[in-house]
Amino acid sequence: MNKLVIASNNAGKLREFSHMLQPLGIEVVTQSQLGITEAEEPHVTFIENALAKARHASRLSGLPALADDSGICVEALGGAPGVYSARYAGDNPKSDGRNNEKLLRDMQGVTDRRAHYYCVLVLVRHADDPQPVIAEGEWHGEIAHEERGEGGFGYDPMFWLPQLNKMSSELTHEEKHAISHRGQAMKVLLQHLKVA
Ligand SMILES: O=P(O)(O)OP(=O)(O)OP(=O)(O)OC[C@H]1O[C@@H](n2cnc3c(O)ncnc32)[C@H](O)[C@@H]1O
């Protein structure tokens, strides 16, 4: 398998995937480059949404497809926004800026700031693949009291890493991949595929 379609329209994820996969000589094409529209994400679990996205892109492209479903889960909010992270402040249109503002508002006066990112990656070799390759990762930190930093995407300007004394938006690509939910999941996925 040397060509893959990435079943995502999130520019931040796509940047991270190209950093991770290009050095391995895997040719990647994005679903939007092939004119494939976004899949529905109607499910309440990350894994079901990731499978739906991967199968959709593979069916329409005829290629193996890699999907990522991810989000941030905040302890004090009972795990929200979770699977709804991309559309926390509404989906017309989805906006990282408005999501972060809403999260800051919802966390006003909350002292327990613990949160984790979760990512599940699903690779299907063909649309009806009965044995999708599945890998997951978690990354623990805290929700900051204000936004900071220019790197990353999504909730990164709010995700505080106490051990590093940094926001995840202040990490380089390499630093983020070494420890992030997506970096961990990718490492496991590549082990399954015997690529790395
Ligand atoms: O479904 P696709 O097309 O891949 O793009 P999406 O943005 O809708 O992606 P998800 O449905 O998986 O929603 C995940 C959201 O969680 C957030 N998120 C996930 N990983 C993140 C990361 O590494 N850094 C910052 N935010 C992240 C970000 O807001 C995403 O929009």
Ligand SMILES: [Mg+2]
């Ligand atoms: Mg999505």
